[in-house]
Amino acid sequence: MPTDSRRLPAPDISYDAKLFTEIEKLNLLDDEEKRADGRYVTQPRDVFLQCGVITQAKGSAYFEMNKTKVICSVYGPKDIEMRDEFQINKGKLKCELKYAPYSSPKHGDHIPGASDVEKSDILLEAISSGVCLQRYPKSQIDVFVIVLEDDGSVLPAAITAASVALVDAGIEMYDVITASSIRIAGQDTFIIDPTSSEEFSPLNLEKSNDLNQGMVMVALLPSINQVSSIVSSGHLECNVLQEAIRSCRYSAQNLHSIVRKCLVNSLKKSNQNNSH
Amino acid sequence: MEDIFKHIQPVEYYKSFLKENIRPDTRTLQQIRKTTLNVGPITTADGSALVKIGDTMVMCGVKAELTQPTAEEPKKGIIVPNLDLPALCSSKFKPGPPNTQAQVGTKFLDNLMKIANLVNPEDLCIVPDKLVWVLYCDVTCLNYDGCVIDAAVIALVAALRSVSLPSVTLNEETDTPVTNVNEKTPLTINCLPVAYSFSFFESDHIITDPTLSEEDITSGCLTIVSDEHENLLLVDRPGGVSITEAQLEICIQRSFKRTKEVHKLYKAVHKQSGSNDQT
Numbered sequence: 001m002p003t004d005s006r007r008l009p010a011p012d013i014s015y016d017a018k019l020f021t022e023i024e025k026l027n028l029l030d031d032e033e034k035r036a037d038g039r040y041v042t043q044p045r046d047v048f049l050q051c052g053v054i055t056q057a058k059g060s061a062y063f064e065m066n067k068t069k070v071i072c073s074v075y076g077p078k079d080i081e082m083r084d085e086f087q088i089n090k091g092k093l094k095c096e097l098k099y100a101p102y103s104s105p106k107h108g109d110h111i112p113g114a115s116d117v118e119k120s121d122i123l124l125e126a127i128s129s130g131v132c133l134q135r136y137p138k139s140q141i142d143v144f145v146i147v148l149e150d151d152g153s154v155l156p157a158a159i160t161a162a163s164v165a166l167v168d169a170g171i172e173m174y175d176v177i178t179a180s181s182i183r184i185a186g187q188d189t190f191i192i193d194p195t196s197s198e199e200f201s202p203l204n205l206e207k208s209n210d211l212n213q214g215m216v217m218v219a220l221l222p223s224i225n226q227v228s229s230i231v232s233s234g235h236l237e238c239n240v241l242q243e244a245i246r247s248c249r250y251s252a253q254n255l256h257s258i259v260r261k262c263l264v265n266s267l268k269k270s271n272q273n274n275s276h
Numbered sequence: 277m278e279d280i281f282k283h284i285q286p287v288e289y290y291k292s293f294l295k296e297n298i299r300p301d302t303r304t305l306q307q308i309r310k311t312t313l314n315v316g317p318i319t320t321a322d323g324s325a326l327v328k329i330g331d332t333m334v335m336c337g338v339k340a341e342l343t344q345p346t347a348e349e350p351k352k353g354i355i356v357p358n359l360d361l362p363a364l365c366s367s368k369f370k371p372g373p374p375n376t377q378a379q380v381g382t383k384f385l386d387n388l389m390k391i392a393n394l395v396n397p398e399d400l401c402i403v404p405d406k407l408v409w410v411l412y413c414d415v416t417c418l419n420y421d422g423c424v425i426d427a428a429v430i431a432l433v434a435a436l437r438s439v440s441l442p443s444v445t446l447n448e449e450t451d452t453p454v455t456n457v458n459e460k461t462p463l464t465i466n467c468l469p470v471a472y473s474f475s476f477f478e479s480d481h482i483i484t485d486p487t488l489s490e491e492d493i494t495s496g497c498l499t500i501v502s503d504e505h506e507n508l509l510l511v512d513r514p515g516g517v518s519i520t521e522a523q524l525e526i527c528i529q530r531s532f533k534r535t536k537e538v539h540k541l542y543k544a545v546h547k548q549s550g551s552n553d554q555t
Contacts, residue, residue, distance in 0.1 A: 006374045008386055010356045014341035014410050017442055020455040054419045055331045056366045056488070067319055071418060073364045096371050098362065101414040102321035102337025110358070144364035144371070146416065148335060149318045 004110060016106050028185055028198060035191070035198065037066070044180070044193035044251055045153075049160070049262040051168040052270070059169025063161035065193065067151035072161040074169040076141035091136030095124040095143045097158055103150045104196075119155060126159045126179060126219035126229035132172040141171060152195040153181050155231070159219050160255060167263055176259050177228055179219040180251035187212045187240050192251050212240045218248035222256035225249075286493050294481055301330075301487065308485045308534065313430060315438050315545050323439035323463075327431040330487065333419040336431035338411060338439050342453055345401070345408040353400020353408040357385040359415045359428055366420035366488070381425060384512065385415065385432060388501060392467040392509050395436060399464055403446045407453055411439075422473075422487040425499055429471040430538060434545060439463040469509050470538040471501045472531040479517050482526060498524075500531040504539050 029035060039045070045065040054060035057073035064070075080086050097120040101108040123145065131141070143165065145158045156179035163177040183194040187210055191198055199215060214234020220227055227249065232241060282289045282300075293300050303309070309330030318324035321337035328334075345352060359381035363371040374382070389395070400409035413436065415428045440460035444453050475486045475494035483490055491497065496516015501509040508528065513519075 004373075006379055007358055008356055008382060010412070011343040011346075011354055011410050014343035015453075017340065017342050017444055017453070017455045018457065020342075020444070020453045021457050054333070054365065056420055057364070069318070071364070075363075075367050096363070100335070100337060100416055101358075101412060102318055102324065102339050105320055107339040107341055107412050110360075142363070142371075144362065146362060146364055146418070148416075149320050151320070 007110060014107065018105065028191065029189075035195075037195065041189065041191050042247075044254070045195075047255070047258050049164060049258055051164050051262060051266045057165075057169070059165045059167070059171070061161045061164035061168060063157045063164070065151075065153060065157055067149055067195070068153055068157050069148040070145060070154065070157040070161045071148060072143065072145045072158065072165040074141065074143050074162075074165045074171065076169070077136040077139035077171070078142075080138060080140045085140075086138060089137055090133040091139040091141060093124060093128055093131055093133060093141050093143065095120050095127065095145070095162070097123050097145045097147070099147045099150065103147050119158070122155060122229060122231055123158055123162060127162055127166070127177055129226070129228035130163060130173045130175050130177045130221055131166060132174060135172050141166075141169075150196060152197075152199045153193050155179065155217055156181050156193075156219070156252075159229075160259065164259055164262065168266065175221040175223045175226075176256070176263075177219050178222055178252045178255035178259060179217060179229075180248045180255065181215060181217040182244050182248050182251070184212050184214050184216065184234070184236060184240060184244055186210050187237065190244060190247050192247065211235050212237055216241065216244040216248055218245055218252055220249055220252040222253050222259075225253075286489070290477070290490070290493055294477065299483075299490070305481060306484050306530065309487075311430070311538070311541065313434055313541050313545055315434050321435075322441070323435040323437070325431045325434035325438065327427045327434070329423055329427045329430075329485065331419055331421040332417075332423055332427050334415060334417050334424060334427040334431045336413065336415045336428070336435040338413050338435045340409050340411050340439060340441055342402075342407060342444065343410045345405060349397070350405040351401050352397035354410040355389060355395060355397060355400075355413065356410065357389060357413040357415070357432065358382050359385055359417070359424075361417050361420065361424070365417045368420070380514075381428065384425060384499075384510075385413070385428060388429065388469060388471075388510055389413075389432075392469050392501075392503065394433070394465060394467055394469070395463060396466060402444050402453075406451075407444070407446050409441060411436075420488060422489075422491045423485055426471045426473050426485070429469060429501065430541075433465065433468055433470075434542065436463055437465050437542070437546060467503050467509075468539060468542055469501045469503050470531075470535040471499055471510075472527075472534045474498045474500075474527050474530075476517050476519055476523070479519065482523060484530065498527060500527055502528075502531050502535050504535060506532050506535075 048064040159179040219229040323338035443459040
């Protein structure tokens, strides 16, 4: 691990104490087809969404799905910082997704690794389709997301939070972007909105020739029903993938009403404050 | 009209309020913003706390992990504080490595923990020379509106107080640790420091708990850290306009008073651990 000269020296290697306990074998689904937190396979977690939480930022949003907590702030439009990225006809959108060091069971690195950069790129790709960048020529819009706690489905949370923050900032957009992810554990088992233990735990499959195991995430522009990003990982047969994408789209579509309600409430509140 | 005046002539704008002994956010010069403390919001962390002083919002997460001690101090655990001022919290900060202010803040927290002996490193030793705890105390600023250090200290202390370490023993034969998550002992905190920041407007006025816009137009911040027994732990005055001894004395007395109030917060939260409380 390269030493970070701008931070206090820390030990090179440290281990999470819980690694040295006896690990209980977790089953994805119990006998009643319920998951570890009592949800059904098609049931997403309850969502808490609020915008305007960071007063210093132009726009901000806080998104919570039970234990997964994500906060996002938007700055801009402002002058482009790097001269070589200057574009006359449209603006530039920059996204940064960071994990807080205490957000995962193992203490995270301060220096962003490859997976952090990859997630920032996916976030950028998912949001870009929704923002009217041609309205902001020669300008830059910054989107910063910090994951405060990671309990699975971080990317969908980050994408939804980022789009709400962009609207809160008054950036012109075609539509909000909602996202949802799904865990596939066998061709018949689609687990919507997996928690972190569900994202990686294997399901005991009775049929050994069913190799479908993976994750799919879909980001959607709900009002116009257009998909802006699909990320899939793992081994998935073609029809299983298509079915998973369909389920994800449906789940992301359902998030639209929550997002709309949150934005309308925040607008009502700011109107009330202005009239006082 | 008011916004234009504030933008073009911030100092004159502020003076017009000071003449009436009030500040733009309707506080008096001595009034502190509402302080809220919420312990335990992050379940992946061993201890966590969210503090809000007015709009300034700071989250602290403490993670305890196992490591080998350093060769110089084989019987002591390791404590690594870190203050993060990410680009998310203010337009002043750019993404990338920690800027000067964050580094200074981290060193401040490190000095404070050593001076106050907040957590005795020897308490973190499991087997000398082989296995110790390392406490990563990460403070992330989420909204930067002045007095981040004050909020960071409250968050750090509250988060550390909520940490319970599982009992760990070293298996002599395999030389690997064995953790028992069912047996947890809370961390011993030896001191409950509270930081209180002031800034000075043209050597005359002492501004308590400045917001970001006030920090920008006043010169220099004075931070006083004291504990509940009126012991002065740290006085930090990095440059700025010169102040008299009388002014310093006033600030010290105010900080003792503030410490007592924040202690009520600490106590209330400790009683009902994992809940909100505000003062």
